[in-house]
Amino acid sequence: MSMTGIAPLATTSTDAVGDMTRSGAPHGRSGDLADAPASHARQAARPRAHLLDHPLDPPLDQPLARPRRWRALASPVVFDRWAARVVPWFAGAAALLGAAGLWIGFVVAPTDHQQGEVYRLIYLHVPAAWMSMFLYLVAALHAALGLIYRTRLSPVMARALVPTGAVFTAIALWTGAAWGKPTWGTWWVWDARLTSELLLLFLYLGYLALVSAIDDVRRADRAGALLLLVGVVNVPVIYFSVKWWNTLHQGASIRFDAAPSMASSMLAGMLLMALACWAYAIAVSLARARCLLRERHLEALP
């Protein structure tokens, strides 16, 4: 049975902030993204529980059951609170681990008999290179999750990770050049590993350029996600390039299937620095994600 025609509409007034749009005789409702989906009477009464409250999220009053804990992080509000608690710990860990790693690397570890003191750049170069690849993979994973499951938080996480990844890539390239000059005699050489690491930097920058050029947030998120996913093929190329091509760059020093070929104190220093970089990346990305969420929420209000 079809709907009747011109029936007068139930008027829903809105608060001062909301945009007033309504649908017609076939019934519908108006509201802006910040309003609760409840009826109008409750709408005015319910206080906003959090700055990032969104009507489509589950209500926050009941505690989260343990099995649902991780998936609940997909909600911006829950994520924001969790990140606010967690970031200081990771920041502190990064500082401590970094201090310990640098101390071991620059003070405790012995001098390399071939390369002298300059080899100590390894403590920054190798963890930075690892992080540059790892962060790209994590960002690509979030991009895929955002595209497939349309979670609201995934594109935000991808956007938060990319600048940090770009910074690590730049550090890896810079320290690599500083190390290469005394060791190989040249600042730069166009072998497979260096070239693909440079490409990784351009991929990061391309992503940042693309998402900042698109005004519509949704389109920017998804277009950036597509770009990240298409570029992810570059990461295995970087990683395996020293094995596939004869390059000037040395082979992998740390492998999972053989004993490492360096002194244990050097290894300890490098691992500590790797953990420090990882903790730093987490702290910075989460903090950036919180900022991005606030930006988006503010832009969403008319």
Next chain:
Amino acid sequence: MAHRERGDLDGRAATDAPDAPDAPRRALRVERLGCARGGRWLFRDLSFELHAGQALALRGPNGSGKSSLLRQLAGLLPREHGVVEGAAPADLAYLAHQNGLSLDLSARENLALATRIGGRDLSPAALEAALEEVGLRQAAATPARRLSQGQRRRLALARVRASARPLWLLDEPTAALDGDGEQVFARLLTAHLEAGGLAVVATHQALALPLPRCIALTLGPASSRPDPGIAPAPAASPMEFAP
């Protein structure tokens, strides 16, 4: 691949029996559809149902979401909130603000290629008939670039007509049309509805058509709505549906 029928304008293939069995009763059902653009809801929880032979007239001021609703029904905008049934891509013909014509091709070429892209292969006679119906027979060989805006709109209407799809989604179909063009449109729409088709038409003006059944739907801010006690369209227009 789409099933191609080479035949006449109304979609009857040459091999069909003269009186084909009744087409299935089509319906468009929309349930709690919502559209958010740029962080604002344009409309929410919109529900309606449209049956064969009915037209839905979308009214509302600029920016009220008429075009967005049509694009959601067409599938160009994502339908993230709500359910739409009966608007499969193969069932609809969409006329946007733009005409969808390649300016470098002639009117005839545009029509032929557009219908072929949509999966129908029209015979030359059917093409000529389609152009004749909208009054473009003289201009059939003119590049679309040299047609006037009204002529381009007529060509776009011819494309919609020739697609032989049951659901028409039309966004301001009479824009740039002269009085004669509006009559052409009225004829096309009436014929379509009488043949059992459905139509959702976004329009600023009242369509003066002697239609038996039509629904009006108004989108837009509360402040600009007319007093609900007064009929929102002139009483002379029989397009409005009285319960």
Next chain:
Amino acid sequence: MLALLHRDLLLAARRPADALGPLVFFALVACLFPLAIGPDPALLAVLGPGVIWVAALLAMLLSQYRLFEADLADGSLEQAVLAPGGALAVVAAKTLTHWLSTGAPLVVAAPLLALQYDLAPTATGVLALALLIGTPALSLLGAFGAALTLGLRGHVLLALIVLPLCVPTLIFGSGATTAAQQGLAAGPQLSLLGAALLVSLVTLPWATAAALRLAVE
């Protein structure tokens, strides 16, 4: 999809200047390098393959922004996306048309330009073959960039995001030609080039279709 291809080819035929532009650009850039570097034949023979490849890459890339723009402006792009083939058929038709109108002429013109650089006949043959394999990959990559940046101001963004992705094709293609120029076997590089083309072929059309649907919203 054939109907889409028919229409795109017809449109390309109606505007021959669009196809000639990249070709002339290609020839111009390839002529600029000897003027800038100097006429030393040995140097030119060494640089030739790389220069020709970079010129081909730029010629294909700089014309890609137009791929979807005109159809977006007149509304035929969204009609094509609504057609039975969907965005994927649109991408396939447009990419194929672009390669036929822009890439294939480059493949034909490249041996003529190779004469300028005094490349050996085997090297010229390998150059043509490598361009034959590489230009479709460049078309696919350019279409991806064009769909991502459709409707945005400024055309440099397209080149910015696509050039890093084009680098493997460039390296393998140019490397194959250089190897042939030096008398080495070009087979390995050519097969890597073919691999790059295959990877592009199985991933990019779907990504481009998704980007196109985003742009049409």
